[in-house]
Amino acid sequence: MQRVDVAIVGGGPAGSAAAHAAASRGADALVMEKGVPRADRERLGPDSTDAAGILDYWVDIMGIHPDEFPEGVVQDHLDRAEFIGPNEACTLRSTGIESSYDRFGYTMHRARFDDFMRDRAEEAGAEYRVKASVKDVETDLAAGVGGDDPRHVLSLGSGDQVGADFLVLADGPQRTVTNRVLDDLLPEGAKASERLASTTNNHIAYQEYRKFPQEVYDEVDGAIKFWWGVMPGHTAYPWVFPNADNVCRVGLTMPIGMDLDDVEDREKYALIHEDDERIPSGKEYVRRILEREWGDEYDIEEDFPLVEDAGKTRGTETYPISSTKPIESPVDAGVCVTGGAMGATSAFHEGGDHVAVRTGAIAGELAADGDVSTYNDRWHEAIGDEVLRNVAMAELCRGYGPDDWDDAFRIGRRMLADEKGYKMFEQKFGAGWGATKLLLRYQWIKWQHRDGRYVQLTEDEYAY
Incomplete structure (x- = not known):
């Protein structure tokens, strides 16, 4: 059995940040990532699916300046956010929060960002293992830190086992491993897998990478655009995020399992049609928002083609967004839950990478120091204002x-x-x-x- 100081489940922003922080402080850190193939990545890595936009003060929360990124991570520099209702609109040109970053924000290539985070962790001395699916975790609460027996034993799909004193859970909003671990640490009958079930605690997001006509790209360049009140559902909205080379991500988030029959005043929603019998698919919603905004002048399928070598598969991707209030961690068991798994990201806004990186870094730092008892206090102090606002x-x-x-x-x-x-x-x-x-x-x-x-x-x- 391999022994490490810190075992990290999930190789996204939170997991890689935890590995970097732990390894930088001399701890033996291991990241276990299932590995997902993507059209825009040569090697296997995390799912890497979100709208991936960072605002100015998020740079400080994340603690990584974009000047540190290799070429191609930053896709477009932003100067505004446009919020568009059925008949009214509002433009935000400043977050009003002091920041060391002198622009409004930027959009980024999420897969390249995740690769940067992985490389950064490995350069610090962490091990990043791909095709490592965690099937089970056994926790011995009696085992002490640095003892002969590890406090946590992780069983992998390969049959290998990993023992660790500290466990960082960074498996994203679906909480595939997190819920199983927390189930064992909650009183009998109090199931995290029921209380934090993905189908009730998350939203589903879908987006497409589309090549925009030059005139339209010039119109949206520098802006993240959100449409509110055009589709039903709490914090449900379409968006356009500009990338490089006239490519934009057009997507939406919406609740899982919504019944159109339960929607009041459905005729007022611009993206719901009279003959709809159910909530439209993500693909159909994207087509409708493009038609609504630019269909009078352009043929959407011909003039806004899918970029099939982008995104997860053929220019499209579907992914969960945490829409929960966050959870605290069972720190007395040597466990820290980070990023999307803890619900620190939010369906209200696009982007949770900044809080994922920050919470992961705090967990890795404390684990390397041999005491994670202050983790909950530390993340409240670091991102509490952001979480409360959302x-x-x-x-x-x-x-x-x-x-x-x-x-x-x-x-x-x-x-x-x-x-x-x-x-x-x-x-x-x-x-x-x-x-x-x-x-x-x-x-x-x-x-x-x-x-x-x-x-x-x-x-x-x-x-x-």
């Missing part, structure tokens, strides 16, 4: 319909007049009654989730 904004718009989104964007234009960005929610009242109601509700939601109350599974719920 939870509050998602709750704020729960139940919104098309008319509500138009109201929000009409109010938002007034509140954003002096480029306050997210700080528009911290300004004094004075932008009218609509703005006052919006501010009061947002601040009330934040107050309800204060002091870490945005978590859905707390450390004291585990049974050791």
Whole structure:
């Protein structure tokens, strides 16, 4: 059996960040990654599917400046985010949060970013093993750190076993391994696999890589564009993210298993047609948003062709997005749950790489030091404001319909007049009654989730 200090399940941003942090501090760190083939990657690696956009202050949360990236990771430099409702729109040109990065943000090639993170971890001395599927984890709570017997024994699909003092779970929002580990550390009958089930706690996302006509690409260049109130579902929206060479990612996120018969005022949603009998597929939603925005001037299939050597397979990819409130980790068992597996990413906005990298790095650092007891406190301190903001904004718009989104964007234009960005929610009242109601509700939601109350599974719920 191979013995390591830190065993890391999952080789995405959180797992690679944990490996880099642990190895940089002299720990023996091993990343186990199943490995997924992609059209845009020569070697096997993590799933690498998300919209992959980073805003200015996320650079500081992540702790990695884009100047460190090799060529091709950064795809487009951003100067704005456009939020488009059925009839109203609002443009954000500043997040309003102080940052060391002097641009609004950037989009990136996620697979190349993950390869960079892997190379960075390996250069620090970590081992990154691909085609390593973790089938079982046994935890001995009586085993001490550095003892003859490891605290965690991981059984791999190959039949190999790995023993480790510390376990970092970074297997993404589907929590394939995480839920099994947590099930064993919760009281009898309290199943993480039920409480945190992917089908009820995640959204599904779909996107296509499309080559845009030059005139249209010039129009969207520098902007991440989101349409709200055009399709049903809590935090459900299509997007366009510009990449390099006139390629854009056109995609959407939506709840899993939504029934169209349960949608109120379905006729108000621009991407729902009168003859629809069920919620459209992701592919159909993409076609409809392209037709709605540019179909009057262009033949969508001919003028916006799929880029078949991009993405996961033939220019398309489907993936889960964590839409949960985050969970705390069973640190007394030497276990840290990071990134998407802990629910630190959010379906409200695109991109969770910054919080995945940060939580992974904290876990790796503490594991290398031989004590992860402060992990939950450390991640709350590092990303708590970001998580609270996302939870509050998602709750704020729960139940919104098309008319509500138009109201929000009409109010938002007034509140954003002096480029306050997210700080528009911290300004004094004075932008009218609509703005006052919006501010009061947002601040009330934040107050309800204060002091870490945005978590859905707390450390004291585990049974050791």
